[in-house]
Amino acid sequence: MTKLLSGLVVLSALVCGGASGYELQRYENPVPMGGYVKDVPELLKKTTQRAKWKLLGSQNGEYLASLLYKKYLLEAEFVVVDDAITVKLKSVECEGCKVKQSTVDKLMIRLRRTLAYEVTVEARDSFRNF
Numbered sequence: 001m002t003k004l005l006s007g008l009v010v011l012s013a014l015v016c017g018g019a020s021g022y023e024l025q026r027y028e029n030p031v032p033m034g035g036y037v038k039d040v041p042e043l044l045k046k047t048t049q050r051a052k053w054k055l056l057g058s059q060n061g062e063y064l065a066s067l068l069y070k071k072y073l074l075e076a077e078f079v080v081v082d083d084a085i086t087v088k089l090k091s092v093e094c095e096g097c098k099v100k101q102s103t104v105d106k107l108m109i110r111l112r113r114t115l116a117y118e119v120t121v122e123a124r125d126s127f128r129n130f
Helices: 002-018 040-050 101-128
Strands: 054-059 062-069 072-081 084-094
Touching: 040 054, 040 062, 040 101, 062 101, 072 101, 084 101
Parallel strands: none
Antiparallel strands: 054 062, 062 072, 072 084
């Protein structure tokens, strides 16, 4: 009886674990703008300058940015949907080295935190001007 019960528990864990599908990375959680951001390109320009990234261009509500960090070249895109901005990793290269996911995650999380900070500043300034 115990073997049967433990077998069912393992089987259900395997079935439920595989059904979860794609999970967002920590940096892919959308940053809500809350209606406070009026000029998205200017917000992204400030964000990329503060985070030491370069804003390359935009098309169809998607903005491309790049970062050269040590031997890493990262490209990310900001996707504006409704009233939120999502940061997505587009590509990563490491010249003469192996890509460390922890380094990539650290750089992308820093970019998302900077974006969230700039949205917070916009919200604060909108209340000051109110």
